[in-house]
C-alpha cells in the first residue's frame with residue numbers, strides 16, 4: 305500500500321439527516337434576506353423588516369420570542385440583534401436597531417431593497433406557554449422594548465390565555481419613546497400600558513420619574529393570588545433589571561418566574577468564540593433569556 | 607492495542623517513506639535564546655535531520671495548523687449592491703504531525719470536546735482536525751511543566767501512533783489502521799519481555815522528572831468560593847493585558863470576527879482572529895460598557911474558564927499544564943503560583 309493519506313471531506317462524510325445545530329455546513333451559512341422596509345422610529349433607532357429571499361428557507365425559519373439572530377452586511381460587520389416581531393410570522397422578522405457603531409450606522413444609511421445576511425435564530429426564549437393562565441408584567445427600559453415586542457405580539461395573539469397583562473415602559477424622554485404608533489392597539493387588546501419618562505417635555509401629559517415608581521404602584525396592595533400567579537419579563541440595561549427584579553422579589557414573585565435578557569459581546573452565537581461568557585456560562589447558548597434565579601447564581605452577571 | 611519495537615534508524619526510513627506523499631510538520635530548532643538554549647518551533651519539514659525529536663517544548667503550540675491566528679471564514683463578491691458569499695474551510699490536504707508530546711495531543715482532545723463534540727460543531731476546525739495523522743512521542747519533563755497534575759502527562763487517544771525511546775530501539779503503540787498500514791514500510795517486531803521491562807523503566811525514569819505540582823483537589827469549587835479573593839487584584843496589578851499567554855496556549859481558542867472590504871471594492875472578507883480574554887475589549891459592548899474593564903477581572907476569567915467552566919461542562923480542565931503561558935509571560939505570571947495563591951489566600 306502506498307503510504308499516502310487521503311483527504312477527508314468532513315462535509316460530505318457527515319450523515320445527511322443532521323439538524324442545524326449539528327450540521328457542519330450550517331455553521332457559517334447565512335440566509336440572504338431583503339430589507340423590505342426601514343422605518344425610522346427616533347433619531348437613533350430604526351425598525352427594519354427583513355424577508356428571507358429563498359421561499360423554502362422562509363417557510364422553515366421560525367423562532368421563539370426572546371431569541372436573537374446575527375445580521376451580516378458583507379465587508380461591514382456582523383452583530384447580534386433581538387428579534388422584535390411576532391413569532392407566528394415565518395421567514396420575516398423585524399429588528400429595532402440603534403446606531404452604535406460601524407454596522408449599525410451603515411445600516412441606517414442603506415434602505416429598502418438592500419440584501420443582508422442572517423444566521424439564526426440563536427439562544428433561549430421566554431417560555432410563553434408556561435405562562436398561560438397567569439398575569440404578566442412586561443417591563444422594558446429604553447431599547448429593551450425591542451426584544452419585548454416579540455412576547456407582546458405573542459400575548460396579543462393569544463390574549464385569552466393570559467389574565468391581567470401590564471406593560472411597564474420607562475425611557476429618558478418622550479422623544480425616546482419607541483413604537484408610539486402601536487400603543488393604541490396594545491390598549492385595545494386589554495393590555496395596560498404604563499409609560500413613564502425620566503424628563504418630560506412641554507407636551508408630555510403622562511408620568512415622570514423612574515420605572516420602578518410605576519412598578520411599585522402596580523404591585524402595591526394586591527392579594528397573594530396575584531403575586532404567586534404572576535410572571536415578569538424584564539428587558540433593559542443591567543442596572544435597571546437589578547432594581548426591578550429586587551422589587552419584584554420583595555413582593556414575593558418567584559425568581560423562577562422572572563425572566564431577563566442579558567446583553568453580552570457576541571461574535572458567533574454558537575458557543576465557540578467565548579466572547580459572551582458570563583463566568584463560565586455561554587450567554588448565546590444558555591441565554592440570552594435567563595430566569596432570575598439562574599442570573600443570581602451566575603458570577604459577574606450583573 | 608498493538609505494540610511493536612523497531613531499530614532507531616528505521617524512524618528515518620519511516621519519515622522518508624512518508625515525506626514522498628505527504629506534508630509533514632515537526633519540531634525544529636528555530637534559533638537560540640540569550641543563554642544559548644535552543645528555541646523550538648513546529649514547522650513543515652522535508653528533511654528528517656532537521657527534526658529534533660529530543661526537543662524540550664516549543665515556544666508556541668502547533669495551533670496555527672488547526673486554529674490559525676487569522677483565518678477567512680468567508681469571502682464575498684460584491685456586485686451592484688448584491689453579493690455572493692463563498693465559504694471555505696481552509697483545509698485541502700492532510701498533514702502529518704511528527705513528534706507531538708502528550709500535552710499537545712491532550713490539548714487537541716480537549717479542543718475536540720468543545721469544537722467538534724458539542725452543539726454547532728466548527729467546520730473550520732473539523733476539516734483540519736480530521737485530516738491530521740499524529741505521531742506522538744514521549745517528552746523529558748521540564749521544570750515548568752505540571753501536566754502530571756492536570757492528568758495530561760500521558761495520551762490515551764487522539765493520535766495514530768505513539769513512540770517511546772528505549773535506548774537502542776523505539777517502542778511504538780499503534781492506535782489506528784492507517785498507522786498500522788504505514789508501518790508496513792519499515793522493519794519492526796513484536797516486543798519481547800525485555801522490551802517491556804525497558805519500556806517500564808523508561809516510564810518510571812520519566813515520572814521521576816516531574817517536579818512542579820499543582821493541587822487540583824476541589825479546584826472548581828474553590829475557585830467559585832474565592833471569586834472575590836484579594837489575590838486576583840494582586841495578580842491583576844502585575845498583568846500587562848498583552849494576551850501573550852493565550853497566544854502561547856495550546857487550548858486557548860476564543861476569537862473575534864471582523865469584516866473588511868477588499869481594496870478593489872469588488873470583494874469583501876470575514877476574518878476570524880484568535881483573541882485573548884486578557885485583552886481590554888474582550889467583553890466590551892455597544893454603548894461603551896465593559897463587563898471586564900479591569901485587568902484582574904480578565905485574568906481571573908481566563909483561570910475560571912480553564913479550571914472551572916470547562917470542568918463543569920466536560921469534567922476536565924482546559925489546561926494541559928504545558929507551562930507555555932508562564933514561560934512566555936513578561937510578568938512571570940505562572941499557573942502553579944496563581945492557583946497556589948488562590949488556595950492559600952495570599953500571593954507568595
Ligand SMILES: Cc1cc2nc3c(=O)[nH]c(=O)nc-3n(C[C@H](O)[C@H](O)[C@H](O)COP(=O)(O)OP(=O)(O)OC[C@H]3O[C@@H](n4cnc5c(N)ncnc54)[C@H](O)[C@@H]3O)c2cc1C
Nearest residue numbers: 383384385386401402405406407408568569570890891892
Ligand atoms: C443578544 C443581543 C441582542 C441585541 N439586540 C439588539 C437590538 O435589538 N437592537 C440593537 O440596537 N442592539 C442590540 N444588541 C446590541 C448590538 O449587537 C450592538 O449594537 C452591535 O453589535 C453594534 O455593532 P456595530 O458594528 O454597529 O458596532 P461596532 O462598531 O462594532 O462597535 C460599537 C460598540 O459595540 C460593541 N460591539 C461590537 N460588536 C459587538 C457584538 N458582536 N456584540 C455586542 N457588542 C458589540 C463594541 O464593543 C463597541 O463598544 C444586542 C446585543 C445582543 C448581545
Ligand code: SF4
Nearest residue numbers: 845846848849851935
Ligand atoms: S498573564 Fe502575562 S502573558 Fe497573559 S496577558 Fe497578563 S502579562 Fe500578558
Ligand code: SF4
Nearest residue numbers: 855925926928929931
Ligand atoms: S493555560 Fe498555560 S499551562 Fe495551561 S495549557 Fe494553556 S499555556 Fe499550557
Ligand code: FES
Nearest residue numbers: 573576577578588
Ligand atoms: S457568542 Fe460566541 S460563544 Fe457566545
